Amino acid sequence: MTGQHRVAVIGAGFMGSMHAAVFARDPRSTLAAVVDKNLELAKSVAARFGAKAYASHADLLAAEELDLVSICTPDYLHLEPALAVAA
Numbered sequence: 001m002t003g004q005h006r007v008a009v010i011g012a013g014f015m016g017s018m019h020a021a022v023f024a025r026d027p028r029s030t031l032a033a034v035v036d037k038n039l040e041l042a043k044s045v046a047a048r049f050g051a052k053a054y055a056s057h058a059d060l061l062a063a064e065e066l067d068l069v070s071i072c073t074p075d076y077l078h079l080e081p082a083l084a085v086a087a
Helices: 014-025 039-049 057-063 079-086
Strands: 005-010 029-035 052-054 068-071
Touching (some): 005 014, 005 057, 014 039, 029 039, 029 057, 039 052, 052 057, 068 079
Parallel strands (some): 005 029, 005 068, 029 052
16 A cells, blocks of 8 residues: 555544544554534644644545544434545
């Protein structure tokens, strides 16, 4: 694989923070953004890795060109961001 993939993580709780850390350390990826409805939490996680923070997946998708998105919200909240990302 050549180049780096721009990645965003939707959900900044425990699992989202873990995914963000993995993508930030992986030389094949660049953590571009972290999304959480709690913007302060998104900012906190994003700041650790030099990424941008957004309060909604809609704001993220309007502003960023991404290669990968990791959806780390609770299971029952996966559908809406998954459909938005797929579109």
